Amino acid sequence: MSLPLPTRADVLAAATRIKGHVLRTPLLNSAALDALAGRRIHLKAECLQPTGSFKARGAWAALSALPEAVRARGILAFSSGNHAQGVARAAAAYGVPAVIVMPADAPQVKIANTRALGAEVVLYNRLTEQREVIGAALSESRGLTLVKPYDEPEVIAGQGTIGLEILEDMPAGWAGEVITCCGGGGMTAGIALALEGSAMRVRPAEPAGFDDTARSLASGSVQRNATLGGSVCDAIVTPEPGQITFPILQRLCGPGLVVSDDEALQAMVLAFRHLRVVLEPGGAVALAAALFRPDLGEEVVVIGSGGNVDEAIFAEALARFPG
């Protein structure tokens, strides 16, 4: 049985719903950065979204698509990061409950940030409990609706609105590569749908060692990562491409790109220095590909997907890659 896949029409519908509720982000440029890269780079600054990442789009798209009575009962999400904050923000704006299930050993700052956005945080023990079991019980007893981070049609449609804005901002007919920071593939699939029928081609970028999407696209079937820990790009590490996202990527995307952790960290520093935006390492992998991979065109668009960086990691990278 095949799952219902979102289409470009869903992206257009999501754009209507999220307008005015998330930031219409700019494409940023720097002549100095272009000189370093040897190509013209346009960075789509999604780190400027209210919760610091593109996830604000998909969360709003998903919540706004629910029937009012369903939404009013509340929203459930599993996340320790950017998706949780996007969902919490949208739920607060709608005045409906948000319950975020997080591991008890998640960083205190992430738990605090999610609570500050008005969400109820339910902690679980990763060694002895399954979040799906906890979530199912909550969902049943309180009528909460689960919003998944990427394998969710309306979330994909919401992230795809990034692609519609790129179409507006680049010259009509521009034929070039749009490089994404790719985890589960929700943003990548959404942008690919938005750009379907244009002359642009989406290229997913991933951290080395966690290149499940690149290997899946190359082999034609879903490949898993060997491990999930140990990358500084943790925000975009997922076990494997999604069941909904992968068929879209397979149909519409070019080959994946892979960058090292050091390249992602250096890209993060160069974005600070030349574009004056703050990226997290996982949010800088697309920029890293544009800076350090030779096999790309002379003008590219890259997504700067998020800026919720650990400040100690940031300070260390600034010192390692001086100007």
Added chain:
Amino acid sequence: MSLPLPTRADVLAAATRIKGHVLRTPLLNSAALDALAGRRIHLKAECLQPTGSFKARGAWAALSALPEAVRARGILAFSSGNHAQGVARAAAAYGVPAVIVMPADAPQVKIANTRALGAEVVLYNRLTEQREVIGAALSESRGLTLVKPYDEPEVIAGQGTIGLEILEDMPAGWAGEVITCCGGGGMTAGIALALEGSAMRVRPAEPAGFDDTARSLASGSVQRNATLGGSVCDAIVTPEPGQITFPILQRLCGPGLVVSDDEALQAMVLAFRHLRVVLEPGGAVALAAALFRPDLGEEVVVIGSGGNVDEAIFAEALARFPG
């Protein structure tokens, strides 16, 4: 004899000329930042402009206003900072020469950055030479047109386009304070002209010890700073309000606001942490006022005017004000 002052019509005309040549910047928000400030803050992210500051606007406005034959002979500017880069960028785009007169002891990185934008840098000895004499000789022998950094009607009109965008982005009829980072007053005067007739009121912010504008507004006559060195907000330190800018500020602005260097540095860190943008200390004084001055409304717009920060100063501030 009174000088010809720019008007709101000049700001509207500048907006038409610069459209597509500088960034249309967003207003940024953060619920966490608002909680710290005790008021709603909208930050106009001018640090995202191609050369890292709003100066890109005024430079483009000034060059585009020149007759083609005059512009073709070349542009002259005195500056060691953001204005030089704005002028160099606009001149390069027009394919005309730019000569920037800089002190020989200016930071090497600023000299290099200005040259990288295609400008000819003429160095002078601050102890034995006068830049005005060098400039006058260059202007005469080569037919260069001097573009001053703030006391220049078309530059003021260009910076004022920031105000027109704020009018577009805030709700119609919004009556609140727009806080600027104020040096010579070019941006402040331009924004005040753009907002003339609206319910918004411009409040210039300055670093303590260099509050010439606040004192001039309070006393009703131009007051000088006692010294020009020693502020970490060096980008916005000028001797006194301009001859063209001050009459505009006097007619249209509310009282000045003053922040300490430490408040500016902390605001810079909070912009990094919660808005994911890079400000220089001088570019963060308006945000500092919104964060730390009690005598302001419950919702304010602040200009984040520039992001060309010394990275050692930035790293030190990050360590001093941990999250």
